[in-house]
Amino acid sequence: MVQRSVALMKAELGQLPDSHADLASAPEGWGDISQLEHVKRRYWGRYAASAVIVALIAYVVLAFAHGQIEWRYVGRFLTARSILIGLGNTIVMTVLAMGLGILLGVVTAIMRLSTNPVLQAVARGYVWLFRGTPVILQLLLWFNLALVFPTLGIPGLFSLRTVDVMTPFLAALLGLGINQGAYTSEVVRAGLLSVDTGQYEAAKSIGMPRLQALRRIILPQAMRVIVPPIGNELVGMVKLTSLASVIQYAEMLHNAENIYYANARVIELLMVAGIWYLVVVTVLSFAQSRVERHYARGTGRSASRQPRRERRKPE
Template sequence: MTLGAEYGRPPQKREEIDLARISHYVHVPRRYWGRYLSATLIACFLIFLAVSFARGQIDWKVVAQFVMAKTILIGLGNTILMSVLAMALGVALGIVTAVMRLSTNPVLNSVARGYVWLFRGSPIILQLLLWFNLALIFPTLGIPGLFEYKTVDVMTPFLAALLGLGINQGAYTSEVVRAGLLSVDVGQYEAAKAVGMPRGLALRRIILPQAMRVIVPPIGNEFVGMIKLTSLASVIQFAEILHSAQSIYYANARVIELLIVAAIWYLVAVTVLSFLQARVERHYSKGAGRAAARQ
């Protein structure tokens, strides 16, 4: 549309007139005072922390001395091993429990619900202590007359930590897996049933692969949490990073220095695991954006 043509003047576009009207205004950039204030407060807090650590009674030479100590590295290895094994046990139990929760069998469904209720409802440190002191309830394990073992010899700190962390994790993982299975369109189940595919085969070949895009991110987050959760196993004398650091500072009284060493290795482990988690998530999210665009 043009203006001025009806008066014999050359036509002008509306945009040109609008620009002419506002050309005399001065452009004033917007001030983000909230950003400036929050950034200043955060910077002041970080400076305060840096000065506090610098002036504090921390011997950084001791931190450098023990950061690569053999005892600490053994604790790091035990932490990683326990995290992997406990998470593997938790994922296996979680998948089985999630399938049981979705089953129409009332017995299986009730057992799965009871398992989730029990182990999600009690503190993990309590579960670790119960497993470690299982000998007070069952003095021996095995089949009487065939083979029997003293529970106190079988239930080592390693096994107690594995059972406590893994079984507890399975209760949480089951809810993640169940949510992933429910996210798959019901038509996929019906299509597998229509071609005569058994339920178990359909879960392995069709349902679970599609649910992995929903399952992997929270499972990866749980894995990161498991790295830190292993520190609770120090109460039953499992030699992970924190327990190793404690065994050293009990001898040399360098508490803060050894705790900083433990914190460094936890941060390193979590950083590496977060990087691997991002790679796995990208792998399972391939094609998701294209599928959404087609819809």
């Protein structure tokens, strides 16, 4: 009675029989899955989303292609002398500000990991202050530093007017570089913490000083973690230099603005600046991938890029 009830339940649920006897008594074609029709699954939501995205892209492309944009002006000003000078100033500011930021970031990260409470407090305060205020505010403060310190120098030895020292270039360098150092310090600190503590203990056991151990053992291993976010920060710095236009630094966007103030070709000059930003970011992204591959050697992530091992010759 119980076996019959179980068999009826299986039949109602559409389950396959689980014994040879049941399989023999099952209807013809019960266990032959080749007779079943294969129905391909339809992803209607995916198709609809793709169609909407393609339509939006086509709409934007057509709007720019047939809009009130004189593309001949884009080609004309793409290699204009003022734009190329601004491009050079953008690249120089990016390299110098990022170099200052990396230097300050490494020093601050080491101070954060120090056992000295004073160094820890100073590092925490620096990160708190410069991460907590907008970059444009810091640029304006550096540029107007003469309102707080009219002169700079050592009393009795030399004195300089702050308004003469704090040029747009120096104000942009200090504003962008010091702000970047606060963010870079957290990236470097995360990379240092990713290294196993046994590496520190091994260096200490052979009498290696802490700074030497950081330079020769810890930092080379931490670079695999540090390089990707630092590369991302470098790409961000290229675009962040555009904020220096508010303090009259002659970077690319500032020079493009000066041109369209004169000829009223606003969109055309903005397109020129956008094209050059994309070119610089593309080059830096390629360089970043090469550096990441260099520091990923010997890890599992780089195994797929290593040459295949030679096959053993038969003995």
